[in-house]
Amino acid sequence: MPNSFRSIGLIARVTAIMGNQLFQADDLQNNQFIYLMRINETPGITQTELADQLHVDPSTCLRTVRKLIANAYVTRSTDAANKKRRPLQATAKGQAVYPALEKYEQQILAVGTQDLSAGEQALLEELLAKVARNMKSYQRDQ
Template identity: 40%
Template sequence: MDNTQLFRLIGTISRQATSEVNRSASVYGLDNNLFLYLIRIVEQDGISQVALANQIKVDKTTLSRALTKLTTAQLIVKRTNPKNKKFKQLYATAKGQTYYNKVYQMEQDYIEAVLKPLQPNEKAMLGQLLTKISPSE
């Protein structure tokens, strides 16, 4: 396998995973990556939009509109940081926590299925290698 095949494989694996988890999450109305945003907000309470966008490498305008959907669904709230009014901090509601539990489990089920072919030491190695090529900022 050459570098090109390797690189393209990452995209294929990712598209497959994204499609499949989104289809599962659509049961809760959390497709179009809404599940992903909710998960990150629950796990990083108070994060700002741009920080979140940079972390997961999604377009900030796409994220802005997706977060409006999560807000309308009352799964999160946007609170302007009183110390610095430029920032809106994101918090999950109680309802958001409940939905988080559902989609988190879906993600875990998918992860377990997809990583099943790997031994623990192989997973450790894969994690290290991916970390080396992960976006810096």
């Protein structure tokens, strides 16, 4: 069983390293590409919601979002109905990079599951979802 968690760690590291290298030319470093993907996929997401979705510390999310804003990939506005809400939006520059981000994600999924049948892929997704729920519950209980 310990090898399973090591495998999950390896998958996470390899995909992050490859993504960071691939999007370095776009000045997206330190996993910023992951944040930009989620902001593109969920226009109007708040920084708190983004941190929760990515399971990262709010201060880490703040630093990354600030860098994305500084590099003109993202804007932060004030919600007209709720002044405390500060939704994030991808800029035209951020939206222009999204197809490449999506292509990278699909490529990684295809490579990672290339020798799995459709049933094995479904089972893997189901089992990983259970492990993720267990870990999230464990984190909340600590």
